Amino acid sequence: MAEALAIDVHGLTKRFGSKLAVDHVDIAVPQGEVWGFLGPNGSGKTTTIRMLCGLLRPDDGNGTCIGYDVRTEAEAIKRNVGYMTQRFSFWEDLSVKENLDFVARVYELDNREQRVAKMLDRLGLEKRQDQLAGELSGGWKQRMALGACMLHEPKLLLLDEPTAGVDPEARRQFWEQIHTLSERGLTVLVSTHYMDEAERCDRIVYILNGKVVTRGTVAEVIKQSGLITFVVRGDNVRHIADKLRHERGVEYVAFFGAVLHVSGHDRHALEQALTPYRQQFQIEEEQPSLEDVFIQLQEAAA
Amino acid sequence: MRAFSLRRLTAVLVKEFIQMRRDRLTAAMVLGIPVLQLLLFGFAINLNPKNLPTAISIDDPGRFGRSVVAALHNTSYFEIIEQTNSPVRARRLLDEGRVSFVVEIPVDFTRSIVRGSKPSLVIEADATDPASGSYALAAFNSLATTALRDDLVGPLAARAQGPPPFQLITHLLYNPESVTQYNIVPGLLAIILTMTMVLLTCLALTRERERGTYENLLAMPATPLEIMLGKIAPNIVIGAIQSSIILLVARYVFGVPMLGSFVILGVGLIVYIVALLAVGYTFSTIAENQLQAMQMTVFFLLPSILLSGFAFPFKGMPTWAQWLGEVLPATHFLRVVRGVLLKGNGWTETWPEIWPLLLFLTVVSTVAVARFRRTLD
Ligand SMILES: Nc1ncnc2c1ncn2[C@@H]1O[C@H](COP(=O)(O)OP(=O)(O)OP(=O)(O)O)[C@@H](O)[C@H]1O
Numbered sequence: 001m002a003e004a005l006a007i008d009v010h011g012l013t014k015r016f017g018s019k020l021a022v023d024h025v026d027i028a029v030p031q032g033e034v035w036g037f038l039g040p041n042g043s044g045k046t047t048t049i050r051m052l053c054g055l056l057r058p059d060d061g062n063g064t065c066i067g068y069d070v071r072t073e074a075e076a077i078k079r080n081v082g083y084m085t086q087r088f089s090f091w092e093d094l095s096v097k098e099n100l101d102f103v104a105r106v107y108e109l110d111n112r113e114q115r116v117a118k119m120l121d122r123l124g125l126e127k128r129q130d131q132l133a134g135e136l137s138g139g140w141k142q143r144m145a146l147g148a149c150m151l152h153e154p155k156l157l158l159l160d161e162p163t164a165g166v167d168p169e170a171r172r173q174f175w176e177q178i179h180t181l182s183e184r185g186l187t188v189l190v191s192t193h194y195m196d197e198a199e200r201c202d203r204i205v206y207i208l209n210g211k212v213v214t215r216g217t218v219a220e221v222i223k224q225s226g227l228i229t230f231v232v233r234g235d236n237v238r239h240i241a242d243k244l245r246h247e248r249g250v251e252y253v254a255f256f257g258a259v260l261h262v263s264g265h266d267r268h269a270l271e272q273a274l275t276p277y278r279q280q281f282q283i284e285e286e287q288p289s290l291e292d293v294f295i296q297l298q299e300a301a302a
Numbered sequence: 303m304r305a306f307s308l309r310r311l312t313a314v315l316v317k318e319f320i321q322m323r324r325d326r327l328t329a330a331m332v333l334g335i336p337v338l339q340l341l342l343f344g345f346a347i348n349l350n351p352k353n354l355p356t357a358i359s360i361d362d363p364g365r366f367g368r369s370v371v372a373a374l375h376n377t378s379y380f381e382i383i384e385q386t387n388s389p390v391r392a393r394r395l396l397d398e399g400r401v402s403f404v405v406e407i408p409v410d411f412t413r414s415i416v417r418g419s420k421p422s423l424v425i426e427a428d429a430t431d432p433a434s435g436s437y438a439l440a441a442f443n444s445l446a447t448t449a450l451r452d453d454l455v456g457p458l459a460a461r462a463q464g465p466p467p468f469q470l471i472t473h474l475l476y477n478p479e480s481v482t483q484y485n486i487v488p489g490l491l492a493i494i495l496t497m498t499m500v501l502l503t504c505l506a507l508t509r510e511r512e513r514g515t516y517e518n519l520l521a522m523p524a525t526p527l528e529i530m531l532g533k534i535a536p537n538i539v540i541g542a543i544q545s546s547i548i549l550l551v552a553r554y555v556f557g558v559p560m561l562g563s564f565v566i567l568g569v570g571l572i573v574y575i576v577a578l579l580a581v582g583y584t585f586s587t588i589a590e591n592q593l594q595a596m597q598m599t600v601f602f603l604l605p606s607i608l609l610s611g612f613a614f615p616f617k618g619m620p621t622w623a624q625w626l627g628e629v630l631p632a633t634h635f636l637r638v639v640r641g642v643l644l645k646g647n648g649w650t651e652t653w654p655e656i657w658p659l660l661l662f663l664t665v666v667s668t669v670a671v672a673r674f675r676r677t678l679d
Pocket residue numbers: 016019021039040041042043044045046047048086
């Protein structure tokens with residue numbers, strides 16, 4: 001069972017009119033792993049996730065989610081997958097408890113009241129259980145949504161930006177919970193724009209304009225990129241950024257706080273471009289960060 | 303997965319009931335509007351319209367003819383807009399709808415009265431709106447005794463004592479069924495329900511779609527049939543309350559007779575209400591947004607008013623309009639409610655109108671379940 005794939009799709013494609021939103025995406029996630037799904041806005045993450053849980057019909061491609069065909073067995077997938085939408089999609093005119101009650105009933109769960117009570121307790125929502133969902137703050141809404149999509153004990157969680165707008169402490173708790181769940185065998189695919197969250201994942205998939213452009217562990221992704229990054233430190237590094245941008249071999253220049261990251265693929269050209277500044281600034285080659293890799297991929301595509 | 307589960311249906315039901323309870327505005331609208339409309343329409347119909355356009359075809363050189371014209375004018379119900387000696391021309395004015403009445407004073411009216419041969423005074427009435435003309439007709443009928451009171455003097459004085467010196471004949475045109483005032487209020491039950499019931503459900507799915515909760519609903523294992531039933535059922539309660547209010551007002555404010563069995567009426571009502579809710583729900587599976595859903599509702603409401611026999615007598619409509627009318631639930635329910643309340647109809651007379659409603663309900667529900675989009679495409 002260990003090598004069984006919770007998600008196994010090939011060539012998943014979705015068009016909206018003439019726009020190719022998802023372009024032949026392959027994803028294979030082994031059971032029990034936590035995968036991060038990254039990509040800039042509009043790159044096709046939500047669309048892909050919707051195809052995975054049977055909410056959108058792929059124009060092309062096929063595959064399975066927890067063993068069920070994404071094209072023909074959408075109903076079985078719905079029973080066994082927990083999907084948390086990007087936009088809050090519970091009923092704002094129902095209370096927290098009423099929302100969970102509804103979910104428990106729709107999934108025909110036994111011991112409904114007990115389960116709902118346990119979930120409320122686990123999420124620290126008991127005190128707010130009678131509050132209308134629409135009156136919760138953003139972070140509490142997310143927490144409720146997560147609880148609701150886990151109530152039926154799914155085998156696979158598809159989470160679409162579950163931590164957008166959530167405070168750091170709540171995010172930390174959320175990730176602890178994800179890891180606990182994955183230790184119990186739950187598979188998770190989570191889309192996110194946070195790099196620190198990407199680093200908490202077993203593997204990541206990066207999608208750009210509907211195509212998967214890189215995947216693997218964080219270290220693999222960085223290695224595969226072949227990117228070379230020099231970090232420039234010193235006073236007034238800002239002044240040299242614009243000049244460096246136009247040098248040959250410099251693919252992108254970005255600020256990370258007070259330091260400048262200068263990246264490219266041609267080490268020789270990069271060193272030449274930086275030579276005039278070696279006196280004034282402290283310049284060292286460092287391992288590129290995940291963010292460096294993503295920014296470079298995005299700039300290269302633009 | 304089973305195609306139908308009572309537990310999942312209960313889930314949707316409970317959710318919808320709670321949401322309905324919290325939606326005060328809709329509840330107020332649905333319960334307040336019918337009363338308002340009923341009083342408005344009901345009393346508007348009871349108004350006592352005067353000065354109705356009238357043509358007189360007169361071919362009598364004598365003075366009694368002129369006296370009748372003057373007497374008609376004095377009732378203040380008739381505004382004589384044309385006097386002609388051609389009955390054909392007068393009738394054409396009526397056909398064209400330019401006058402509501404034609405009064406025909408026959409040749410040698412005066413001489414016939416003098417001779418004591420009781421001539422006929424004919425009034426032809428456009429009865430498409432019978433309620434509005436009823437006071438005028440009553441006034442016309444009183445003419446027999448009053449019109450010539452001042453003329454019957456001298457040798458004719460004896461005529462004034464006995465039975466009226468001329469006959470009054472009333473022809474109701476365009477309304478062979480002779481729809482009476484009482485018909486209107488039960489008819490309003492059919493029309494008000496059409497409006498509010500369709501409105502209640504036409505946003506059922508549109509609202510979920512616009513609030514973004516549709517995606518969540520679809521991601522859960524409820525089936526289209528369960529969702530439909532769950533969304534329709536709570537509104538049956540509203541329909542029942544609404545019907546009771548309308549019937550109470552009909553009885554105690556407008557004094558509508560209620561001869562038939564309430565059980566039969568109840569069965570008809572339930573079938574009708576469910577059919578209407580299903581129509582609204584079907585619209586919500588088709589409409590892209592709330593505006594479209596509203597437009598569809600209006601599109602459905604208009605023929606229900608115009609072609610059901612509510613606004614115009616059914617038998618007076620052209621055949622194609624009757625065919626269209628037969629498809630509408632309002633047409634059949636109108637016959638049920640009028641039949642049961644006013645004529646005391648039993649099962650035998652009512653069933654022929656119930657099964658078309660059931661057929662309609664089945665077809666519409668099938669469309670709704672088939673049209674329900676299980677994906678976001
Ligand atoms: N229903 C739709 N109709 C038309 N175009 C759509 C639809 N849904 C998505 N798109 C388009 O498909 C592309 C991919 O959108 P998608 O929502 O999957 O991106 P995303 O990666 O989730 O972005 P974000 O990070 O902003 O959530 C976008 O260009 C979007 O405009």
